[in-house]
Amino acid sequence: MKIILRKDVATLGDAGEVVSVKNGYANNYLIPQGYAIRATEGTLKALDTEKKQQARKIELQRKNARDLATRLEQMTLKVHAKAGESGKLFGTVTAGDIAEALKAQGVDIDRRKIHLEAPIKSLGKYEADAKLFMDITAKLSLEVEAEGANAE
Numbered sequence: 001m002k003i004i005l006r007k008d009v010a011t012l013g014d015a016g017e018v019v020s021v022k023n024g025y026a027n028n029y030l031i032p033q034g035y036a037i038r039a040t041e042g043t044l045k046a047l048d049t050e051k052k053q054q055a056r057k058i059e060l061q062r063k064n065a066r067d068l069a070t071r072l073e074q075m076t077l078k079v080h081a082k083a084g085e086s087g088k089l090f091g092t093v094t095a096g097d098i099a100e101a102l103k104a105q106g107v108d109i110d111r112r113k114i115h116l117e118a119p120i121k122s123l124g125k126y127e128a129d130a131k132l133f134m135d136i137t138a139k140l141s142l143e144v145e146a147e148g149a150n151a152e
Helices: 023-033 041-074 095-104
Strands: 002-005 018-020 036-038 076-081 088-093 120-122 124-131 137-146
Touching: 002 023, 002 041, 023 036, 041 137, 076 088, 076 095, 088 137, 095 137, 120 137
Parallel strands: 076 137
Antiparallel strands: 002 018, 002 036, 088 120, 124 137
């Protein structure tokens, strides 16, 4: 019997694949558990349409991520933190602080997608990476300033 997998099954394949299995395995386990559906003409057409829609959606997300990456790489982000006289920070600048500064600029990126090479513990200029999509990463330019420096 030919079936379309709705979920990944370790011994058969990934979701969306059309596979052949024995009738008993399909009727008694895969279909009742929701792992698969019968492969009929209608379900195969629906699967094809769904794959095309998914491909268009992924391409649109990739285009939006490229545009955002270009915008982020042209921007210099200013992060304010409490610092002592010698330029050392009281604490560190984290990915969460960078995400908040980006949000203030109108860009919403999850803090877990921002990667710093080393913790930022002093004032100055730094770079960070932001993973925007599967294969698209943007370099963020950061300028860590002491709180109250913009008032001077």
